[in-house]
Amino acid sequence: DVYLVESGGGLVQPGRSLTLSCRGSGFTFGDYVFSWFRQAPGKGLEWVGFIRNQALGGTSVYAPSVMGRFTFSRDDSNNIAYVEMSGLKIEDTGVYFCSLGGNGDYWGQGTLVSVSS
Amino acid sequence: DIVMTQSPLSLSVAPGQPATISCKSSQSLLYSDGKTYLYWFLQKPGQSPQLLMYEVSSRFSGVPDRFSGSGSGTDFTLRISRVEAEDVGIYHCMQATRFPLTFGQGTRLDIK
Numbered sequence A: 001d002v003y004l005v006e007s008g009g010g011l012v013q014p015g016r017s018l019t020l021s022c023r024g025s026g027f028t029f030g031d032y033v034f035s036w037f038r039q040a041p042g043k044g045l046e047w048v049g050f051i052r053n054q055a056l057g058g059t060s061v062y063a064p065s066v067m068g069r070f071t072f073s074r075d076d077s078n079n080i081a082y083v084e085m086s087g088l089k090i091e092d093t094g095v096y097f098c099s100l101g102g103n104g105d106y107w108g109q110g111t112l113v114s115v116s117s
Numbered sequence B: 001d002i003v004m005t006q007s008p009l010s011l012s013v014a015p016g017q018p019a020t021i022s023c024k025s026s027q028s029l030l031y032s033d034g035k036t037y038l039y040w041f042l043q044k045p046g047q048s049p050q051l052l053m054y055e056v057s058s059r060f061s062g063v064p065d066r067f068s069g070s071g072s073g074t075d076f077t078l079r080i081s082r083v084e085a086e087d088v089g090i091y092h093c094m095q096a097t098r099f100p101l102t103f104g105q106g107t108r109l110d111i112k
Helices: none
Strands: A003-007 A008-014 A018-025 A032-041 A045-051 A060-062 A070-075 A082-086 A094-099 A111-115 B004-007 B008-014 B021-026 B038-043 B052-055 B067-072 B075-080 B089-095 B105-112
Touching: A003 A094, A018 A032, A018 A045, A018 A094, A018 A111, A032 A070, A045 B052, A045 B089, A060 A070, A082 A094, B004 B089, B008 B021, B008 B038, B021 B105, B038 B067, B052 B067, B075 B089
Parallel strands: A008 A111, B008 B105
Antiparallel strands: A003 A018, A018 A082, A032 A045, A032 A094, A045 A060, A070 A082, A094 A111, B004 B021, B021 B075, B038 B052, B038 B089, B067 B075, B089 B105
C-alpha cells in the first residue's frame, strides 16, 4: 500500500521560513513526481506545484502564488520530499498535502501551517 | 488561469438514488496530445482528498463502478448511480491541462 506522511507544520510568524517533509513508502519513491497542494481553513483545494523525478530532470513547477518563495526538493535515497517555504504570508495558512504523481493519485494526511503574528 | 465552476455547491441525496455534479471550465481542457486532463476527487469528512476519476472518465484503482465521469471540452459531469452513506463528503473537480492546475469550489454531498 502507498503511504505518504507529511510533517513539519506549525505556527510561524509572517516573513519567516518553514520546511515541510513528506515521507513515502510502499512504492519506488524515485520513480514518481511529487505534488504539493494546500487547503486554507474552510476553503477549497489549491495546487502548489510539483517536483519531477530524476528521469524527467528533477525540475519543479510552481503555482504563481508561491513562485520565488517556495522551493521543492527530494531525497530519493531516504524516500522524502520537501518544500522549503520562505517569506511566509498570512494567506499561506492552511493544511499542506503531498501527493504521489503529478495529478494527485495518492495523498498524505496533511500538515497544518499557521502563519500569524 | 482556467476557472473551474462546479454546480450545485451542495446536494442532499437519499440512499440508493442517483447524484449528478457538474463542472465547467473557462477554456477547453482538450490538450494537444488528444487527452482531456479533468479529474474528480472526493474529500470525506476529516480526511484528505482521494482520486476518483482521471482523464474525465477513467476510474482510479478501487473506485466503485457506481461512479462515472463524462464530458468534453468545457463541460463535465460526475455521476453516482446509487448513492451510499460512504459517499458523503466534498467532491472537487480539477483541471491539469494548463498550468496552474486549478480546482472547482467543491460540491458537498450529504445523505437525506
